[in-house]
Amino acid sequence: xxxxxxxxxxxxxxxxxxxxxxxxxxxxxxxxxxxxxxxxxxxxxxxxxxxxxxxxxxxxxxxxxxxxxxxxxxxxxxxxxxxxxxxxxxxxxxxxxxxxxxxxxxxxxxxxxxxxxxxxxxxxxxxxxxxxxxxxxxxxxxxxxxxxxxxxxxxxxxxxxxxxxxxxxxxxxxxxxxxxxxxxxxxxxxxxxxxxxx
Amino acid sequence: xxxxxxxxxxxxxxxxxxxxxxxxxxxxxxxxxxxxxxxxxxxxxxxxxxxxxxxxxxxxxxxxxxxxxxxxxxxxxxxxxxxxxxxxxxxxxxxxxxxxxxxxxxxxxxxxxxxxxxxxxxxxxxxxxxxxxxxxxxxxxxxxxxxxxxxxxxxxxxxxxxxxxxxxxxxxxxxxxxxxxxxxxxxxxxxxxxxxxxxxxxxxxxxxxxxxxxxxxxxxxxxxxxxxxxxxxxxxxxxxxxxxxxxxxxxxxxx
Numbered sequence: 001x002x003x004x005x006x007x008x009x010x011x012x013x014x015x016x017x018x019x020x021x022x023x024x025x026x027x028x029x030x031x032x033x034x035x036x037x038x039x040x041x042x043x044x045x046x047x048x049x050x051x052x053x054x055x056x057x058x059x060x061x062x063x064x065x066x067x068x069x070x071x072x073x074x075x076x077x078x079x080x081x082x083x084x085x086x087x088x089x090x091x092x093x094x095x096x097x098x099x100x101x102x103x104x105x106x107x108x109x110x111x112x113x114x115x116x117x118x119x120x121x122x123x124x125x126x127x128x129x130x131x132x133x134x135x136x137x138x139x140x141x142x143x144x145x146x147x148x149x150x151x152x153x154x155x156x157x158x159x160x161x162x163x164x165x166x167x168x169x170x171x172x173x174x175x176x177x178x179x180x181x182x183x184x185x186x187x188x189x190x191x192x193x194x195x196x197x198x
Numbered sequence: 199x200x201x202x203x204x205x206x207x208x209x210x211x212x213x214x215x216x217x218x219x220x221x222x223x224x225x226x227x228x229x230x231x232x233x234x235x236x237x238x239x240x241x242x243x244x245x246x247x248x249x250x251x252x253x254x255x256x257x258x259x260x261x262x263x264x265x266x267x268x269x270x271x272x273x274x275x276x277x278x279x280x281x282x283x284x285x286x287x288x289x290x291x292x293x294x295x296x297x298x299x300x301x302x303x304x305x306x307x308x309x310x311x312x313x314x315x316x317x318x319x320x321x322x323x324x325x326x327x328x329x330x331x332x333x334x335x336x337x338x339x340x341x342x343x344x345x346x347x348x349x350x351x352x353x354x355x356x357x358x359x360x361x362x363x364x365x366x367x368x369x370x371x372x373x374x375x376x377x378x379x380x381x382x383x384x385x386x387x388x389x390x391x392x393x394x395x396x397x398x399x400x401x402x403x404x405x406x407x408x409x410x411x412x413x414x415x416x417x418x419x420x421x422x423x424x425x426x427x428x429x430x431x432x433x434x435x436x437x438x439x440x441x442x443x444x445x446x447x448x449x450x451x452x453x
Binding site (some may be wrong): 011018019020067081084087115130131134153158170172 | 296301306307308310339345356357360363364366371372374380381382383384385388389394395397402405406408409410411413418420421422427429430431437440442443444445446447449
């Protein structure tokens with residue numbers, strides 16, 4: 001890991017630029033940029049390069065995932081896969097029981113070679129009914145969701161201001177949208193971002 | 199026991215009058231009638247007339263309770279009404295768990311434990327009112343019961359519970375714990391996303407953030423970009439997007 005980071009660091013500090021030159025990208029034409037997007041999908045048809053569900057088991061670098069529509073997915077995580085669980089995490093953070101969304105490339109054998117995997121990611125809207133210690137009590141369609149503030153990870157975005165680690169402007173009874181990581185099989189969520197309209 | 203039975207009719211009548219008047223007069227209540235569990239029970243078109251019927255029954259029982267003489271029959275009618283409320287709450291909890299009950303005014307909260315507790319409390323009060331009691335009503339008892347019933351009413355939360363919790367938050371300041379010294383990743387990504395460097399490379403990116411680390415006042419953020427790796431150097435201090443640098447690296451080990 002150290003040597004890879006050093007290599008990347010020297011690349012961006014040595015030859016890095018404010019913008020990527022066209023020569024580094026090959027053709028800059030829109031055909032090139034979207035060349036990998038594959039054939040157009042029929043509206044309403046399932047996207048073959050996307051999977052969602054909950055991890056049943058993990059075998060080597062393959063996640064066995066049962067989708068909410070009872071479809072089984074095999075998702076292969078490779079070196080280049082990005083995993084998110086309240087932030088970028090290594091592969092060993094994926095646990096059986098976690099929910100996920102994955103995007104990648106469908107292999108001929110039906111496996112999805114994942115480019116990105118988001119674990120337990122949730123996006124919920126509701127009203128703050130109470131604020132206690134480091135927890136927001138959220139009323140989400142009449143159900144209470146406990147949203148935990150995680151030091152160093154949770155940020156608030158107020159209107160269109162930049163993200164801030166200071167969440168003290170949140171008020172009881174205001175409306176918020178929370179992006180976070182669900183704690184499986186509970187009504188609790190760790191907060192990544194709180195969006196506050198005012 | 200003197201006075202206990204005599205106190206109950208006033209408490210029950212107060213809530214019945216409140217419930218009846220809200221159902222009859224509140225425009226918001228009429229507008230929301232279609233979203234209540236009663237609309238599920240009788241059909242959305244008949245929800246408003248059904249609410250009016252219930253309101254008339256509530257006002258009639260309340261009037262009977264308030265006007266002397268107090269007969270056991272009146273307390274029995276109140277008890278029957280409260281038992282009906284409980285049955286209706288049970289129905290809405292099962293059949294329309296997302297709907298509000300529409301009991302004492304319009305709000306969007308579904309039936310919860312407090313609604314059941316309030317209806318059960320009123321039922322017990324009606325049963326307590328059954329025995330003939332010549333004693334004068336106990337004012338403190340009636341006031342205490344009213345306070346409990348008001349506290350159980352979700353319709354009133356915004357008048358006392360929300361301000362009370364806001365006051366507690368202002369006094370205790372729960373979220374003002376000094377934030378950790380390091381810059382949250384989301385703040386760096388916000389700067390990154392507005393930078394010319396990210397805009398020039400974003401069409402190439404195929405993954406979310408793969409790796410990130412801090413070194414020498416810079417935060418390095420790594421994305422996959424097809425067969426290459428995109429690495430960005432984002433300054434930890436300052437908010438100038440043009441200071442972000444980018445490089446696309448072809449790594450021999452990458453698949």
